[in-house]
Amino acid sequence: MTKESELQFNGLNHAALLPMEILIKIFQYLNPMDRHQASFVCKRLLEASEHFYFTDDTQVNFNKITFSDNFSPAKDFLTSFRSFPNIQFTEVEFADCECFFQKHGIEIECLSIISCDISEKKLSSILQATPNVTSLKIQKCSDLFISGRLLSDSSFKMENVTNLSLAENRHLTDLLFNRITSLMPNLSSLDLSSNTISFHKGLFKKYYPGNHDEELSGSKTVLTLHYIQKFFRQRAQNIKSLNFNSTLIDGNALQVLADIEDLQLESLFLRSCEQLTNEGIISLVSVQTNLQVLDLSCTARLTDMALIHICEQLKKLRVLKIRRCHALTDISVKMISDLSFLEVLDISECKSLTSQSIIDGIASRSNDILIELYLSALNLSNAAVVKVAENIPNLRVLDLSYCINHVDDVCVQMVLKNLTKLRELNLDLCERISDAGLTGMSMDNQINQDELSISKEVQEQKKDAIVSGSNHYTHDPIKHHIRISLKSKAEEEIVEDALRKRAMLQLAKEINLKEQPCNSFGLARLKGLRVLRLGGCNKVTDVSLIYNFKLPELKEINLSKCQQISLQGISELVKNCPALEIVNLSECHNVDDKCIELITSKLPRLTKLDISRCYKLTDFSLDYIAINCKRIRILNVAGCKHMSDEPHLKLINIETLRDVSINKRGSDIENTNKIPRPPMLSSLFKR
Amino acid sequence: MDIDRPSDPQVSVVSSDGTMFHTTLKSILLSGTIKDMIEHIGEGGVENMGAIPLQNVDSKTLEIVIKWIEHHKDNIQPTSEEIKDKTADFIDPWDENFLEMDLDKLYNLITAANYLNIPQLLWLSTRKIAMLIKNRTPQEIRSLFNIEDDWTPQEIEAVQKENQWCEEK
Numbered sequence A: 001m002t003k004e005s006e007l008q009f010n011g012l013n014h015a016a017l018l019p020m021e022i023l024i025k026i027f028q029y030l031n032p033m034d035r036h037q038a039s040f041v042c043k044r045l046l047e048a049s050e051h052f053y054f055t056d057d058t059q060v061n062f063n064k065i066t067f068s069d070n071f072s073p074a075k076d077f078l079t080s081f082r083s084f085p086n087i088q089f090t091e092v093e094f095a096d097c098e099c100f101f102q103k104h105g106i107e108i109e110c111l112s113i114i115s116c117d118i119s120e121k122k123l124s125s126i127l128q129a130t131p132n133v134t135s136l137k138i139q140k141c142s143d144l145f146i147s148g149r150l151l152s153d154s155s156f157k158m159e160n161v162t163n164l165s166l167a168e169n170r171h172l173t174d175l176l177f178n179r180i181t182s183l184m185p186n187l188s189s190l191d192l193s194s195n196t197i198s199f200h201k202g203l204f205k206k207y208y209p210g211n212h213d214e215e216l217s218g219s220k221t222v223l224t225l226h227y228i229q230k231f232f233r234q235r236a237q238n239i240k241s242l243n244f245n246s247t248l249i250d251g252n253a254l255q256v257l258a259d260i261e262d263l264q265l266e267s268l269f270l271r272s273c274e275q276l277t278n279e280g281i282i283s284l285v286s287v288q289t290n291l292q293v294l295d296l297s298c299t300a301r302l303t304d305m306a307l308i309h310i311c312e313q314l315k316k317l318r319v320l321k322i323r324r325c326h327a328l329t330d331i332s333v334k335m336i337s338d339l340s341f342l343e344v345l346d347i348s349e350c351k352s353l354t355s356q357s358i359i360d361g362i363a364s365r366s367n368d369i370l371i372e373l374y375l376s377a378l379n380l381s382n383a384a385v386v387k388v389a390e391n392i393p394n395l396r397v398l399d400l401s402y403c404i405n406h407v408d409d410v411c412v413q414m415v416l417k418n419l420t421k422l423r424e425l426n427l428d429l430c431e432r433i434s435d436a437g438l439t440g441m442s443m444d445n446q447i448n449q450d451e452l453s454i455s456k457e458v459q460e461q462k463k464d465a466i467v468s469g470s471n472h473y474t475h476d477p478i479k480h481h482i483r484i485s486l487k488s489k490a491e492e493e494i495v496e497d498a499l500r501k502r503a504m505l506q507l508a509k510e511i512n513l514k515e516q517p518c519n520s521f522g523l524a525r526l527k528g529l530r531v532l533r534l535g536g537c538n539k540v541t542d543v544s545l546i547y548n549f550k551l552p553e554l555k556e557i558n559l560s561k562c563q564q565i566s567l568q569g570i571s572e573l574v575k576n577c578p579a580l581e582i583v584n585l586s587e588c589h590n591v592d593d594k595c596i597e598l599i600t601s602k603l604p605r606l607t608k609l610d611i612s613r614c615y616k617l618t619d620f621s622l623d624y625i626a627i628n629c630k631r632i633r634i635l636n637v638a639g640c641k642h643m644s645d646e647p648h649l650k651l652i653n654i655e656t657l658r659d660v661s662i663n664k665r666g667s668d669i670e671n672t673n674k675i676p677r678p679p680m681l682s683s684l685f686k687r
Numbered sequence B: 001m002d003i004d005r006p007s008d009p010q011v012s013v014v015s016s017d018g019t020m021f022h023t024t025l026k027s028i029l030l031s032g033t034i035k036d037m038i039e040h041i042g043e044g045g046v047e048n049m050g051a052i053p054l055q056n057v058d059s060k061t062l063e064i065v066i067k068w069i070e071h072h073k074d075n076i077q078p079t080s081e082e083i084k085d086k087t088a089d090f091i092d093p094w095d096e097n098f099l100e101m102d103l104d105k106l107y108n109l110i111t112a113a114n115y116l117n118i119p120q121l122l123w124l125s126t127r128k129i130a131m132l133i134k135n136r137t138p139q140e141i142r143s144l145f146n147i148e149d150d151w152t153p154q155e156i157e158a159v160q161k162e163n164q165w166c167e168e169k
Helices: A020-028 A032-038 A043-049 A098-107 A120-129 A142-146 A174-182 A201-207 A212-217 A225-234 A251-258 A278-287 A304-313 A330-338 A356-362 A382-391 A409-418 A435-439 A450-468 A476-486 A489-513 A542-546 A567-576 A593-602 A619-628 A679-685 B032-041 B059-072 B080-084 B093-098 B103-116 B119-133 B138-145 B153-163
Strands: A058-063 A086-090 A110-114 A135-139 A163-165 A189-191 A241-243 A267-269 A293-295 A319-321 A344-346 A372-374 A397-399 A424-426 A531-533 A556-558 A582-584 A608-610 A634-636 A659-661 B010-014 B020-024 B166-168
Touching (some): A020 B103, A032 A043, A032 B138, A032 B166, A098 A120, A174 A225, A201 A225, A225 A251, A251 A278, A278 A304, A304 A330, A382 A409, A409 A435, A435 A542, A567 A593, A593 A619, B020 B059, B032 B103, B059 B093, B059 B119, B103 B119, B119 B138
Parallel strands (some): A058 A086, A086 A110, A110 A135, A135 A163, A241 A267, A267 A293, A319 A344, A344 A372, A372 A397, A397 A424, A424 A531, A608 A634, A634 A659
């Protein structure tokens, strides 16, 4: 960045001089929050920020309110001169809001109504007032479907709707499905996830015992695949995307889909469908060769045979998600490297996989196409991570969370060295990572302290492993597991003290080292990083936040359970990362009121703050939040035992605040734990 | 400057205020606008086509542009598509240094790069402005760029109220 103070101007209004197309170009290099700030500068910049290029990344979310023309917020929008194409209603109670939809209805393109209390009549009038909606979501509004009268007397069509989601509506029936879809002749994407759909032919026969009228209009009691497949047949040429996540769709149902002529899907979502069979997947995949997006996560029965088929048949795949498919082994996962257009791959939590699946698979050769890679909770060796870092240079998202055993400082250094385009790096619970890995300090000449000298030996061995491509470390994880599971509270504290001491030692050393040139790599190399998760990385201390932590784009940071984070680190963090919006410091026992003062006053964009179970915090923190936070939406102060009994009373004047978690007892750790643990690993953490 | 005449002949351009600059064909072809012009004339015409008048670029700015295109004439230029996702990428230190100029010059450079259609230069210069805007409050942006605040307090309040409900998707 330049020395702005030296910049001069000659009294001209620069923003006025630049043509709009240039302003829009400039705005393209800003993230949404920066654009948002800039739009307040003058009206011309607001105009630039409203360009249609940018409408996709923001939405209006009315949340937990009564929506009425007579009250804020709907009332505030009645006089607005802006347009809001994306609107979402969550847990909203609809009252009189005709004026709102009269004014804004025409410009709405994406409308989502989720978990709302809304009558059939109201929905009908809203839909009538929003003729330009292309994407419509009605989710978790079960009451809306109970009576079966929804849209029964509607005379209008919604010709522009191409994407329809009716997820998680318990009382959706064939009749209603038929009625809704017949209003939308141009549907190309349909989401029926988390619905109770009967896939069995027997049930269909039971509800349609040859009655033709019924068969025409659809059953009033059930939603059946054999009824809605008629819809697929009629619209086969238009339908490109189907979502049956979390349904009981089975192999036979996939066969039914496979038999539909002219159906050429591009996206198919079958996450958490426990009844899926290999045969069904294989038969569908053999005909749906145009698939670009396929999500089969949490399919317990998916085996190598099916995945091999997928890799052979679906040459156009761009997105493949097979998270938590436990039956998969290296044999098939290696073959994923044959998918030459793959941009997103999620093989997290496939517990049978070894490093070989990566080393001989997706990272076996240079790959410029892959941009998102999720490897959470895999038993990966150091060598596999290094391979990924070296061979997949364009990665934007890398998830190594819960790779507890092997992701260490050397891995992090390789990531920092090679993957400079990362936008999101998830290292939650990679407990071996320390300041050395994140700052690059003392990485070129590994320091002599006992713990790290061991890691040096290991590192050298690993270098051999990289060369030979073999994995010597299969014994290592077991050792490590035992160490975790036997950890007693007392031992934990001793380790903690030791770490704290070491942090101080290192700190002193670092100040000398600062002047020396290093051949190592700091986090600041990842200039575009927006999300960084280090939750549970116990060895990460203030040192990491102080050196090499300048991340101007960083929007979200998770430092939960990093016990060594204190005022010194936080004061650097807020200086180095002014764009932070989401901060998680839960269970950081050294975070005090002073830290919260800094966070709330120096991070003007803060929208979400988790400081649950930070035992040092008192009511002063609440005051700082109440005074300083102008944007905060979600706050978690659960288990802050030194706060007053009713913390929310202190926060009553923050208009933006939607959600406050205030569970005082601190005993329901399960409920408030923000890091969901993969179940397969949870057994390791139970004491 | 490259004086390898047979493969890279000399070309002259004239700024809006009448100053003539000499550069090479290879350099000037980085400008999409001039490339189109020359393709229109045909390669053979280059030798005798005379100086190219550039009525929208003054001599100070043209000098800067020529410095840039001559430095980059042998580099492969990224397409506009490739540029799109480069926000946070590393910048060549030469370019970083090159862009150390006052805002007036930078604005003129942007306008010239836009007119001459030099995608990479336009990217660098607009990105530079974006970097100055990043992480600043509206008031800081106003004083940095000398922009007049044309909002009334009521309007600002209304926009702020609306924005309470806006979030990143």
